Amino acid sequence: MTNPDGAAAARPLALAWASRHLEAGERIVGIGVLHGGITAEMRRLTIGTRDGGTRDLVLRTFVDPFSVERAEDWLNREAGALLQLAGTGVPAPGLVAVDPTAAHCEYPSLLMTHLTGRTVLDDEGLEPRLHLLARQLVAIHAVRPTERPAGYVTLTTADTVVTPKGADTAAWAAAIDVLRKPPPPCEGRFLHRDFQPGNVLFDAPPERPADVRITGVVDWAAASWGPADLDVAHCSTNLALLHGPEWGLRFTEAYEEAGGVLAAAASERLYWRVRDGLACSEEVQQVARPWREAGRTELTTRVVEARLDAYVTALMDTPG
Structure with a gap:
């Protein structure tokens, strides 16, 4: 053996x-x-x-x-x-x-x-992968299970948020106030609940390396029933930390372009996006470590914290 x-x-x-x-x-x-x-x-x-x-x-x-x-x-x-x-x-x-x-x-x-393919965390080639991720998440949310999974879980509260050093304190205070509100009503969907680039496998035919495709979605340990916005928000936060705040904002657009439906009210969409961003504040070191181990050595805790600050600030500046 x-x-x-x-x-x-x-x-x-x-x-x-x-x-x-x-x-x-x-x-x-x-x-x-x-x-x-x-x-x-x-x-x-x-x-x-x-x-x-x-x-x-x-x-x-x-x-x-x-x-x-x-x-x-x-x-x-x-x-x-x-x-x-x-x-x-x-x-x-x-x-x-x-x-x-x-x-x-x-x-x-x-x-x-075992599924073929590999995770891809590089900045290069991100635009086409972003659209693949969006279409894949729409397909997951379209699943109508014969038996619904348990409801989604969120652990972060306004009191557990960790504001990064040097952050825009006004923006973070406003974001924390959003978290103090009750969750908005939502239509339930089948959720992955940890859908992000680290849990998606990509591959391309050797003869056509540009024809990248998704070959697998893994780590379903948090599978839940809840709002589509929550999955979209989680992937958006991860993209913002991996590649820059603008990519987190772009993913929401890509999801809707792919046919996904989010909460109708801007305040409700903002709630879920802010909730996931602030949840990440408690585990920046844990999130960044596997990215560095995968080759993104420039993603130090400080760099990721700065990106999280910029992303949360952007959310509060553009709530729609």
């Missing part, structure tokens, strides 16, 4: 559990570490098939105390979402097995199919 990383095989109970969910005559012949995740260990399992070929699965394991405490909810949401998305045309992994309470594994785990 190949093992590119010494820690990759450190969960023998999880590997034994995964083996029990393979097809007859199959076995695990390779284990590799997948990088980029924030909340979970990700392993790619290479499976030897009966005909002498191979296929890949992904083993997702929550190990840190914060994630383990919430793993049952997260993994049940993810498993439910993957089942609901099967056959919809949304390129999500297929569910193989789930152990949300670690009844069989060392830690709560989920086994799913």
Whole structure:
């Protein structure tokens, strides 16, 4: 068995559990570490098939105390979402097995199919990817599940917002006041709830490198039922921090251009966009770290904080 990383095989109970969910005559012949995740260990399992070929699965394991405490909810949401998305045309992994309470594994785990493609976080080529992201999110929101996922969760309050050093204090005070208002009424939609470039896989045919396409949308652990505005706001915030505030503002336009429908009132749209921007204020370091590990070394915590400040200020300057 190949093992590119010494820690990759450190969960023998999880590997034994995964083996029990393979097809007859199959076995695990390779284990590799997948990088980029924030909340979970990700392993790619290479499976030897009966005909002498191979296929890949992904083993997702929550190990840190914060994630383990919430793993049952997260993994049940993810498993439910993957089942609901099967056959919809949304390129999500297929569910193989789930152990949300670690009844069989060392830690709560989920086994799913592996999707081709890679995350792309570069500034180059962003314009066409932006429109692909918008169209993909419209398609996700068009899913009509036979069983609705649990309602969306928002943890940030006006009292937990972390105003960046040197921020426009007047703009942030106004934004925090927006957060003090009750959530506006909304029409529910099927939400990814963490839709952003880090959870979308892209690929292009070797003979046509300009024909980039989305090959997968991953990490459905927060799948929810709620307003489309919330997903759009979350992707907008991430684009603003990754590529600049103007791209966060542009994504909302791209979503509507792709046929997506947002709240009719400007004040309601502003509420969700501000809510997600301020939520990010509490976890800037956590958000920026995987981006730097993926090669965007210039995205220091200070740079990302400055972009968040500029984005929140722009939202308050252009509430419509």
